[in-house]
Amino acid sequence: MTVDDPLRATASAEPRFTTVPVKLGERAYEIVIGRDLLAEGAQRVAALAPGGAVAIVTDTTVGGLHAVAITDALEAAGLRVARVEIPPGEGSKSYAEFARVCDALIEARIERGDLVLALGGGVVGDLAGFAAASLRRGVRFVQWPTTLLSQVDSSVGGKTGINSPHGKNLVGAFHQPSLVVADLALLDTLSPREFRAGYAEVVKYGLIDDRAFFEWCEANGAAVFEAGEACAYAVAKSCAAKAAVVARDEHENGDRALLNLGHTFGHALERAVAYDGARLVHGEGVAIGMALAFRFSARLGLASGQDAGRVARHLQAVGLPTRLQDVPGDIGDADSLLDAMAQDKKVRRGALTFILARGIGESFIARDVSRDDVRAFLADEFASNGA
Ligand SMILES: NC(=O)c1ccc[n+]([C@@H]2O[C@H](COP(=O)([O-])OP(=O)(O)OC[C@H]3O[C@@H](n4cnc5c(N)ncnc54)[C@H](O)[C@@H]3O)[C@@H](O)[C@H]2O)c1
Ligand SMILES: O=C(O)C(=O)C[C@@H](O)[C@H](O)[C@H](O)COP(=O)(O)O
Numbered sequence: 001m002t003v004d005d006p007l008r009a010t011a012s013a014e015p016r017f018t019t020v021p022v023k024l025g026e027r028a029y030e031i032v033i034g035r036d037l038l039a040e041g042a043q044r045v046a047a048l049a050p051g052g053a054v055a056i057v058t059d060t061t062v063g064g065l066h067a068v069a070i071t072d073a074l075e076a077a078g079l080r081v082a083r084v085e086i087p088p089g090e091g092s093k094s095y096a097e098f099a100r101v102c103d104a105l106i107e108a109r110i111e112r113g114d115l116v117l118a119l120g121g122g123v124v125g126d127l128a129g130f131a132a133a134s135l136r137r138g139v140r141f142v143q144w145p146t147t148l149l150s151q152v153d154s155s156v157g158g159k160t161g162i163n164s165p166h167g168k169n170l171v172g173a174f175h176q177p178s179l180v181v182a183d184l185a186l187l188d189t190l191s192p193r194e195f196r197a198g199y200a201e202v203v204k205y206g207l208i209d210d211r212a213f214f215e216w217c218e219a220n221g222a223a224v225f226e227a228g229e230a231c232a233y234a235v236a237k238s239c240a241a242k243a244a245v246v247a248r249d250e251h252e253n254g255d256r257a258l259l260n261l262g263h264t265f266g267h268a269l270e271r272a273v274a275y276d277g278a279r280l281v282h283g284e285g286v287a288i289g290m291a292l293a294f295r296f297s298a299r300l301g302l303a304s305g306q307d308a309g310r311v312a313r314h315l316q317a318v319g320l321p322t323r324l325q326d327v328p329g330d331i332g333d334a335d336s337l338l339d340a341m342a343q344d345k346k347v348r349r350g351a352l353t354f355i356l357a358r359g360i361g362e363s364f365i366a367r368d369v370s371r372d373d374v375r376a377f378l379a380d381e382f383a384s385n386g387a
């Protein structure tokens with residue numbers, strides 16, 4: 001069943017799964033969304049490389065929980081399966097792990113016609129995707145996302161890469177997956193904290209250009225955490241929104257940058273904690289970043305204070321952080337955060353670009369944002385309690 005309207009898909013009689021197309025011409029692919037997709041997913045992977053090999057790249061946590069079942073399903077579908085494991089957490093998006101994964105794939109004799117399969121959250125997906133983009137100058141890869149964040153965002157759109165001490169995702173490549181399999185059953189083992197972090201990227205789609213979806217989130221956010229119908233709807237709706245933007249602007253020459261709402265602040269905070277997930281994970285950085293983007297927009301007279309307050313209240317209601325003070329430990333000051341932002345990929349000739357908003361669902365790309373305005377805003381955020 002292929003639908004463009006995820007609501008219709010999840011409301012119909014007996015949908016085993018929904019598919020969302022990513023319309024990218026010769027790089028087009030499908031996102032398959034549902035529960036218990038082992039057999040369906042394995043058949044689709046096998047169809048990409050009949051009788052070939054697949055290297056599962058995963059982290060040790062996800063590997064321990066889910067790799068055997070997926071290996072069995074892939075082998076039953078006729079594939080030779082190898083496995084490469086990395087330590088869990090943002091620290092693995094590093095030069096060292098990138099080199100180790102590439103060498104392990106070569107060691108496993110993964111040929112150009114074979115596949116890399118990223119089984120895990122966004123860390124695994126970004127790293128394995130970049131390794132696939134680089135191995136033998138490019139092999140195809142499949143995203144089999146296991147966190148809410150990766151099912152609603154990172155598995156789609158082909159941004160792959162690793163971090164540098166200078167900033168997030170500064171080394172990487174655009175490399176589209178050939179297939180995405182989002183099995184909601186895998187979310188049953190995800191921690192509440194990681195579930196919440198992924199939810200921040202769901203709310204993002206409402207804040208960018210879909211006020212009605214934000215209102216749906218306000219009404220149904222709690223239900224999303226049950227990994228049932230509401231979650232399936234949120235995943236399909238998010239994927240459809242992202243797929244549409246990516247199809248219009250694959251390489252972020254234009255409005256794909258809207259998907260960066262909250263990320264200029266958020267990425268600076270992730271660098272400030274040296275990618276220590278015990279203090280801040282990506283989705284939490286995005287939640288704080290989106291709350292800051294709305295408060296900054298209100299301060300500049302672009303959005304109303306009511307909308308900024310409403311955004312923060314909804315994020316707080318599900319337990320997400322919204323203030324600089326919510327990050328434990330020292331995160332530097334306004335100047336050091338500004339320094340991190342200078343390495344943002346949206347910077348043009350040294351000028352900062354932010355995603356700001358005229359209201360909920362009315363985000364826009366703001367070029368040449370004044371550093372002095374950002375510095376003064378951050379200094380006030382540090383000084384206040386962010387209320
Ligand atoms: N490429 C993109 O478009 C894009 C988009 C958004 C985020 N990202 C990147 O994604 C990363 C964050 O991804 P994430 O939030 O998925 O974090 P993650 O990959 O670190 O996973 C979070 C934690 O949950 C564990 N885990 C994963 N799946 C599990 C499961 N089913 N059961 C139990 N534990 C499980 C992992 O071992 C890890 O410890 C960041 O590096 C961010 O920059 C990329
Ligand atoms: O797919 C995109 O485009 C996004 O911006 C999605 C973001 O959620 C994601 O965190 C992305 O990795 C950030 O992109 P970057 O170019 O700022 O590294």
Ligand SMILES: [Zn+2]
Pocket residue numbers: 153201263282286
């Ligand atoms: Zn993100």
